[in-house]
Amino acid sequence: MWRGGSNTRTCKRRFFSSPTRSRHHRPPYICRLHSRGSQHLKAMAEVDHLAAERATARFDVEEMKVAWAGSRHAVHVADRMARLVASDPVFRKDNRTMLSRKELFKDTLRKAAHAWKRIVELRLTEEEADLLRQYVDQPGYVDLHWGMFVPAIKGQGTEEQQHKWLPLAYKFQIIGCYAQTELGHGSNVQGLETTATFDPKTDEFVIHSPTLTSSKWWPGGLGKASTHAVVYARLITEGKDYGIHGFIVQLRSLEDHSPLPGVTLGDIGGKFGSGAYNSMDNGVLRFDHVRIPRDQMLMRLSQVTREGKYVHSNVPKQLLYGTMVYVRQSIVADASKALSRAVCIAVRYSAVRKQFGSQDGGPETQVLNYKTQQSRLFPLLASAYAFRFVGDWLNWLYTDVTQKLEAKDFSTLQEAHACTAGLKAVTTSVTADAIEECRKLCGGHGYLNSSGLPELFAVYVPACTYEGDNVVLLLQVARILMKTVSQLASGKQPVGTMAYMGKVQYLMQCKSAVSSAEDWLNPDAIQEAFEARALRMAVNCAQNISQAASQEEAAGFYERSPDLLEAAVAHIQLIIVTKFIEKVHQEIPGHGVKEQLQALCNVYALYILHKHLGDFLATGCITPRQGALANEQLGKLYAQVRPNAVALVDAFNYTDHYLGSVLGRYDGDVYPALYEEAWKDPLNETVVPEGYHEYLRPLIKQQQLKLSRL
Ligand SMILES: CCCCCCCCCCCCCCCCCCCCCCC/C=C/C(=O)SCCNC(=O)CCNC(=O)[C@H](O)C(C)(C)COP(=O)(O)OP(=O)(O)OC[C@H]1O[C@@H](n2cnc3c(N)ncnc32)[C@H](O)[C@@H]1OP(=O)(O)O
Ligand SMILES: Cc1cc2nc3c(=O)[nH]c(=O)nc-3n(C[C@H](O)[C@H](O)[C@H](O)COP(=O)(O)OP(=O)(O)OC[C@H]3O[C@@H](n4cnc5c(N)ncnc54)[C@H](O)[C@@H]3O)c2cc1C
Numbered sequence: 242m243w244r245g246g247s248n249t250r251t252c253k254r255r256f257f258s259s260p261t262r263s264r265h266h267r268p269p270y271i272c273r274l275h276s277r278g279s280q281h282l283k284a285m286a287e288v289d290h291l292a293a294e295r296a297t298a299r300f301d302v303e304e305m306k307v308a309w310a311g312s313r314h315a316v317h318v319a320d321r322m323a324r325l326v327a328s329d330p331v332f333r334k335d336n337r338t339m340l341s342r343k344e345l346f347k348d349t350l351r352k353a354a355h356a357w358k359r360i361v362e363l364r365l366t367e368e369e370a371d372l373l374r375q376y377v378d379q380p381g382y383v384d385l386h387w388g389m390f391v392p393a394i395k396g397q398g399t400e401e402q403q404h405k406w407l408p409l410a411y412k413f414q415i416i417g418c419y420a421q422t423e424l425g426h427g428s429n430v431q432g433l434e435t436t437a438t439f440d441p442k443t444d445e446f447v448i449h450s451p452t453l454t455s456s457k458w459w460p461g462g463l464g465k466a467s468t469h470a471v472v473y474a475r476l477i478t479e480g481k482d483y484g485i486h487g488f489i490v491q492l493r494s495l496e497d498h499s500p501l502p503g504v505t506l507g508d509i510g511g512k513f514g515s516g517a518y519n520s521m522d523n524g525v526l527r528f529d530h531v532r533i534p535r536d537q538m539l540m541r542l543s544q545v546t547r548e549g550k551y552v553h554s555n556v557p558k559q560l561l562y563g564t565m566v567y568v569r570q571s572i573v574a575d576a577s578k579a580l581s582r583a584v585c586i587a588v589r590y591s592a593v594r595k596q597f598g599s600q601d602g603g604p605e606t607q608v609l610n611y612k613t614q615q616s617r618l619f620p621l622l623a624s625a626y627a628f629r630f631v632g633d634w635l636n637w638l639y640t641d642v643t644q645k646l647e648a649k650d651f652s653t654l655q656e657a658h659a660c661t662a663g664l665k666a667v668t669t670s671v672t673a674d675a676i677e678e679c680r681k682l683c684g685g686h687g688y689l690n691s692s693g694l695p696e697l698f699a700v701y702v703p704a705c706t707y708e709g710d711n712v713v714l715l716l717q718v719a720r721i722l723m724k725t726v727s728q729l730a731s732g733k734q735p736v737g738t739m740a741y742m743g744k745v746q747y748l749m750q751c752k753s754a755v756s757s758a759e760d761w762l763n764p765d766a767i768q769e770a771f772e773a774r775a776l777r778m779a780v781n782c783a784q785n786i787s788q789a790a791s792q793e794e795a796a797g798f799y800e801r802s803p804d805l806l807e808a809a810v811a812h813i814q815l816i817i818v819t820k821f822i823e824k825v826h827q828e829i830p831g832h833g834v835k836e837q838l839q840a841l842c843n844v845y846a847l848y849i850l851h852k853h854l855g856d857f858l859a860t861g862c863i864t865p866r867q868g869a870l871a872n873e874q875l876g877k878l879y880a881q882v883r884p885n886a887v888a889l890v891d892a893f894n895y896t897d898h899y900l901g902s903v904l905g906r907y908d909g910d911v912y913p914a915l916y917e918e919a920w921k922d923p924l925n926e927t928v929v930p931e932g933y934h935e936y937l938r939p940l941i942k943q944q945q946l947k948l949s950r951l
Contacts, residue, residue: 295888297884299833301834304830309894321369326373334901345516345520349380352381356374386410386417392563393487396563396564415495418470434455441548446476447530448474449528461522464507464508464523469491481551486539492506501531508523513702518703556649570639580621581895590905593904595607627842628671631664634820655721686915693904712806723786753766758871822842840881847875851868903918
């Protein structure tokens with residue numbers, strides 16, 4: 242019922258495109274200047290640094306690639322798709338931040354069409370096509386078409402509707418987007434204002450935007466590309482408002498792409514950063530009494546009969562939110578991708594970069610050897626692995642829930658909602674902060690577009706907002722936690738990721754047995770501390786809410802929401818730690834691979850414990866001494882990770898094209914690459930800048946004249 246994705250094998254439609262040509266041609270004098278400079282610098286380049294780093298790894302990198310990707314098959318397919326993209330000039334992206342908005346958008350259309358052509362020519366499977374989409378690495382309408390429009394029809398459309406619309410979407414005969422958010426309301430879906438009023442005389446719905454704030458605002462692909470949208474609107478029939486439902490609405494002509502009568506639409510304007518999410522045409526849309534046939538209401542969950550009667554199927558209303566649940570779980574997998582990219586850049590560059598440490602003209606110290614660099618970077622490396630594994634687990638959970646829903650078993654719906662919402666919130670917030678931290682870890686050069694980090698940050702940060710603002714989503718988790726706590730008294734045993742709450746008697750009073758730093762390497766000690774902290778925080782919140790004088794529960798919840806947020810984070814961190822521990826308990830082939838993952842798992846858990854020490858101490862789960870021991874063990878783990886760091890990021894198996902960073906190059910030959918990149922800037926197209934004769938020369942001359950008069 243929630244399933245997304247599609248089988249692209251059936252698609253026959255072909256598109257044609259011409260290769261891109263950079264608008265920035267370096268004039269001959271710069272080529273000469275640069276090639277001399279570059280050769281000179283190449284001789285000095287520290288190309289051996291990463292080779293030496295790779296030699297110190299104490300594990301089999303090829304096998305770690307398998308552990309990271311999930312299977313040998315996954316490594317192979319990802320490798321093939323990454324190379325396919327990297328070797329195709331149409332997919333170049335090194336000039337992206339220098340393109341104007343219009344050029345960037347056209348470049349996105351060109352890439353999408355070319356990608357589709359290659360997918361059809363090579364008869365790629367859905368798995369391969371999606372990887373190709375990811376490696377093209379440019380947000381565009383196809384993400385929303387495949388990621389939300391198609392899944393919405395699959396999840397909320399009847400079989401008949403799927404039969405009609407999906408083949409059109411699979412062959413790109415129509416392009417769709419997901420039009421939910423409005424200018425006035427995004428988080429509060431029930432507050433949307435767009436109306437869909439049934440007219441029994443014509444057997445049509447009339448879609449209307451009654452106010453300015455009811456304008457659809459933000460949907461990706463809506464601004465310029467989409468021909469259709471799944472529009473969420475208040476269903477009104479027989480004079481009654483039945484709340485939010487989905488409708489398939491055609492927006493543009495399939496002949497000339499002009500808006501249909503009654504439809505006003507366009508792009509909402511430039512967004513944060515250069516390049517980045519500006520490749521996406523997030524749009525605005527208003528309806529002026531637009532009529533659509535009744536059968537374009539998505540009718541799997543509820544129907545309106547020919548006579549205008551509203552009928553709700555015997556399924557939970559929340560299935561309407563299924564597309565968001567689907568995308569939230571995919572966003573968790575994306576978080577590990579974005580985080581691992583940033584970490585890969587920062588680790589490699591930190592191994593190449595040297596500062597200080599030599600008093601007598603000897604070599605300087607690799608910045609990766611500084612303990613502070615390690616304590617900032619290695620937890621992020623560990624988090625990338627942690628998010629990867631929890632993402633795999635979440636994908637399993639999602640698939641499992643979907644199968645159950647198809648069998649009309651709704652028992653795990655709440656678990657799916659809590660896990661997707663909470664993990665989406667925590668992993669995206671951490672990743673956004675981590676990308677910025679990686680930029681700082683790369684010093685000044687991290688601020689250059691050519692480091693890849695500014696664009697990665699700019700493209701990533703909206704993940705904290707889209708598909709549900711992270712605070713709003715964490716409060717959803719908190720509500721479920723409070724509900725679970727309140728049911729404990731009645732003896733109802735919590736299940737799934739809440740099962741630990743069933744041990745309430747024990748966890749509320751247990752004391753950690755850790756008495757040495759090594760004791761923190763015991764997964765049971767970690768698990769118990771995290772469970773006790775999460776449960777105690779949730780129970781404290783529940784007690785505070787119930788004690789909030791005579792207030793209603795909702796008012797108590799509102800008062801305590803900052804604490805509830807922290808309780809929700811603690812619960813989600815417990816899930817991440819638990820899934821990492823479970824992963825490490827599995828059989829993992831390859832020399833040293835399990836040991837490295839074990840170390841990273843401990844780094845992740847103890848880093849979180851150290852960072853949130855206040856929670857652990859305030860809830861009395863551990864003593865200050867035990868907290869200090871955890872930190873001591875963390876330092877030892879960093880030393881263990883250090884010789885393996887470069888190999889651990891190599892295991893992500895990213896091409897230089899995908900990384901898009903001169904600092905993160907596989908060969909570590911950073912300085913010539915930085916030098917070369919500088920010359921590609923449009924400012925360097927001429928030696929004397931445009932504007933010199935207009936503004937600089939007159940200014941200088943005027944000053945000279947003044948001086949000569951003195
Ligand atoms: C290069 C080209 C090549 C071509 C390639 C071809 C490839 C082919 C193959 C590709 C396949 C795959 C492609 C995948 C691509 C994926 C990429 C995706 C990219 C994504 C980009 C992002 C774009 C962004 C989109 C958006 O942002 S869409 C809008 C999102 N909006 C929100 O998230 C709004 C948030 N708000 C809410 O969700 C709700 O309002 C709320 C939950 C906050 C509150 O809801 P409500 O008011 O209804 O209710 P309550 O809080 O009272 O809750 C009532 C009960 O319902 C439960 N509940 C709530 N939500 C859910 C849920 N989702 N599921 C289940 N249950 C839910 C509550 O728990 C309450 O329960 P109770 O009554 O028991 O207490
Ligand atoms: C890049 C991007 C792409 C997007 N793509 C799409 C798309 O394709 N389709 C689509 O329909 N939408 C899309 N959106 C919209 C997106 O889903 C919404 O912006 C998002 O759900 C947040 O809603 P909002 O903008 O209304 O934020 P608001 O809810 O207005 O948030 C503002 C602030 O209020 C806080 N807040 C709100 N409610 C509460 C509460 N109950 N308790 C405590 N604090 C609260 C939030 O934490 C936040 O700090 C996109 C957005 C972006 C940025």
